[in-house]
Amino acid sequence: MQSSLPNEKELIIAAQSNPGRFAPLYDHWYNPVFLFIFKRINDKEITADLSSQVFLKALLAIKKYKITGAPFSSWLFRIAINEVNMYYRKNNKEATLALDENDLRKLAEDVGEEETEENFILLADAMNELPEEQSKLIELRFFDKNSFFDMSHILGMTEAGTKMKLYRVLEKLKNSITLKRKREQ
Amino acid sequence: MSKYKFDKNKKPQPGDGEISKYKDFGKLIYNYQRATRPLYEKPLYKQPGVFIFLVIIVLLAMLIAHLSEKEKEQNPSKTEQKP
Numbered sequence: 001m002q003s004s005l006p007n008e009k010e011l012i013i014a015a016q017s018n019p020g021r022f023a024p025l026y027d028h029w030y031n032p033v034f035l036f037i038f039k040r041i042n043d044k045e046i047t048a049d050l051s052s053q054v055f056l057k058a059l060l061a062i063k064k065y066k067i068t069g070a071p072f073s074s075w076l077f078r079i080a081i082n083e084v085n086m087y088y089r090k091n092n093k094e095a096t097l098a099l100d101e102n103d104l105r106k107l108a109e110d111v112g113e114e115e116t117e118e119n120f121i122l123l124a125d126a127m128n129e130l131p132e133e134q135s136k137l138i139e140l141r142f143f144d145k146n147s148f149f150d151m152s153h154i155l156g157m158t159e160a161g162t163k164m165k166l167y168r169v170l171e172k173l174k175n176s177i178t179l180k181r182k183r184e185q
Numbered sequence: 186m187s188k189y190k191f192d193k194n195k196k197p198q199p200g201d202g203e204i205s206k207y208k209d210f211g212k213l214i215y216n217y218q219r220a221t222r223p224l225y226e227k228p229l230y231k232q233p234g235v236f237i238f239l240v241i242i243v244l245l246a247m248l249i250a251h252l253s254e255k256e257k258e259q260n261p262s263k264t265e266q267k268p
Binding site for chain 1: 217
């Protein structure tokens with residue numbers, strides 16, 4: 001995940017008084033937001049439209065943005081999550097996330113599974129059984145490569161709470177895979 | 186709820202150069218100005234909601250005028266008796 005701009009606070013204050021000065025923030029965060037949405041939409045044109053919406057909404061609301069020490073990106077990603085959810089709701093489609101080895105390698109390792117194709121398939125299946133709140137934790141941590149600090153601000157939780165919840169979800173995934181294996185035998 | 190699928194041939198992510206093609210700060214500012222422009226500065230034909238509302242008001246006014254005209258024609262005595 002891209003790191004914050006060193007003078008982000010000053011840039012936010014400048015953009016709050018003059019929308020034209022939002023440009024450095026837009027330039028810095030456009031690509032990460034685009035990729036964040038693309039992972040969930042898998043279509044460049046739709047992703048470009050949704051990215052525009054995210055930045056328009058951010059610019060419209062920046063005057064109300066409070067500098068609290070939370071990363072600015074977590075605010076943008078929260079808007080992006082809402083836009084993606086709205087897109088799927090409006091179009092009556094089901095969100096599908098295609099995952100490859102790069103996405104699942106670290107997750108497999110943390111769940112204590114070998115990095116084999118069979119295990120990747122089992123992991124994806126087990127994730128389908130998780131409630132949305134729990135699968136979101138996995139997405140943000142393993143597919144978007146967020147830190148716990150960033151995740152806690154995106155999800156509106158404490159950092160310790162985020163760690164604890166993720167640990168529980170990993171345990172749940174582990175048990176679910178063991179069960180699936182037993183059923184298959 | 187998201188559905189997850191393992192796909193070893195997953196589409197590659199677009200590169201920085203490709204993403205930059207969609208980046209357009211000028212368009213963002215244009216959209217921002219359009220969204221924040223006061224209602225009275227926008228042409229009526231660009232505001233379908235307001236336009237339809239005004240059309241309904243005009244149609245209602247015409248209907249009321251027509252009905253009262255009709256009533257007058259049917260009962261001319263009522264209005265003539267007054268003086």
